Amino acid sequence: MNTQPPALIECTDVVRIYRGVGVEVQALQGLNLRVEPAELTAIVGASGSGKSTLLGILSALDVASAGSVRVAGHDLMAMNASERARYRRETAGFIWQQTSRNFVEGLSIVDNIDLAASLVGGDRRRRAQRVREVVQLLDIEDIAEKPPVQVTGGQRQRAAIAIGLVNEPDVLFADEPTGELDEASSAQVLEAMRSVNERSGVTVLIVTHDPDVADHVRRTVQIRDGRTSSEVLRSTRVDAGGVERGVAEEFAVLDRAGRLQLPQAELDRLGMRERVRLGFGERHIEVHPETPQQDAGER
Ligand code: ADP
Ligand code: MG
Numbered sequence: 001m002n003t004q005p006p007a008l009i010e011c012t013d014v015v016r017i018y019r020g021v022g023v024e025v026q027a028l029q030g031l032n033l034r035v036e037p038a039e040l041t042a043i044v045g046a047s048g049s050g051k052s053t054l055l056g057i058l059s060a061l062d063v064a065s066a067g068s069v070r071v072a073g074h075d076l077m078a079m080n081a082s083e084r085a086r087y088r089r090e091t092a093g094f095i096w097q098q099t100s101r102n103f104v105e106g107l108s109i110v111d112n113i114d115l116a117a118s119l120v121g122g123d124r125r126r127r128a129q130r131v132r133e134v135v136q137l138l139d140i141e142d143i144a145e146k147p148p149v150q151v152t153g154g155q156r157q158r159a160a161i162a163i164g165l166v167n168e169p170d171v172l173f174a175d176e177p178t179g180e181l182d183e184a185s186s187a188q189v190l191e192a193m194r195s196v197n198e199r200s201g202v203t204v205l206i207v208t209h210d211p212d213v214a215d216h217v218r219r220t221v222q223i224r225d226g227r228t229s230s231e232v233l234r235s236t237r238v239d240a241g242g243v244e245r246g247v248a249e250e251f252a253v254l255d256r257a258g259r260l261q262l263p264q265a266e267l268d269r270l271g272m273r274e275r276v277r278l279g280f281g282e283r284h285i286e287v288h289p290e291t292p293q294q295d296a297g298e299r
């Protein structure tokens with residue numbers, strides 16, 4: 001029996017197949033992902049690995065071909081069009097790489113934020129107060145009256161975060177939010193997302209091909225060929241000398257069927273292909289090449 005508490009994001013065996021004339025692309029091939037409430041997670045993968053496809057599905061703009069997708073108690077495979085629209089207004093906020101997807105051109109930044117807030121309705125005074133709150137939270141008071149095209153890329157992405165956050169969503173999704181930024185502005189935008197996550201408790205999921213993002217988040221999940229393959233968790237520990245140190249540990253992802261993807265470089269190094277020999281210890285499982293090697297560590 002599954003006794004785990006509900007996750008905020010739960011993707012199980014998600015498949016997305018794009019069918020065109022004579023071609024078929026399996027963009028997601030049985031992807032599994034679990035994100036707990038208030039977690040800040042980055043999904044990192046090469047171009048074409050399925051990141052935007054996953055985000056399209058999580059943001060209810062697209063529907064998976066198979067599998068199960070649940071976000072904040074919503075079953076994304078079972079929602080109708082109006083439920084999807086409501087989910088996008090109230091449950092999920094987004095930050096896209098392209099400015100044109102984040103803003104209505106011709107409106108100032110603060111008017112863009114207010115427009116997003118107005119889609120939910122409710123009390124006008126409360127709304128104006130909430131707009132001020134997010135402007136402060138993202139530290140964009142001095143650019144709030146400008147149109148998005150007149151500010152720097154980093155400021156623009158902070159403004160996009162404010163828009164994503166104004167309706168107090170359960171989760172904030174960002175697709176390559178630093179894709180068009182230099183290193184310093186990227187770091188600022190990622191720090192802004194981290195601070196928003198810490199201060200408001202909103203769950204944040206960033207997808208990116210930029211491995212540097214890993215420095216700013218506790219959990220990085222690697223996506224490869226439409227599947228999550230490994231994870232790095234960062235934490236701080238106090239060493240024997242009483243000094244606090246950051247440690248990063250890499251984990252392989254085990255899917256529900258017990259499948260495991262081992263790092264290709266290690267498989268090549270050990271000449272592992274097609275078949276491996278397993279060894280079962282009391283507290284671990286060993287993976288050996290099919291033909292035993294001369295190795296002192298071998299048992
Ligand atoms: P990423 O965001 O990681 O670069 P995508 O999710 O955009 O990856 O794409 C994953 C795979 O799906 C790629 O092979 C891409 O060419 C293909 N793909 C994405 N969108 C479509 C589409 N609308 N029609 C057909 N193939 C697509
Ligand atoms: Mg993409």
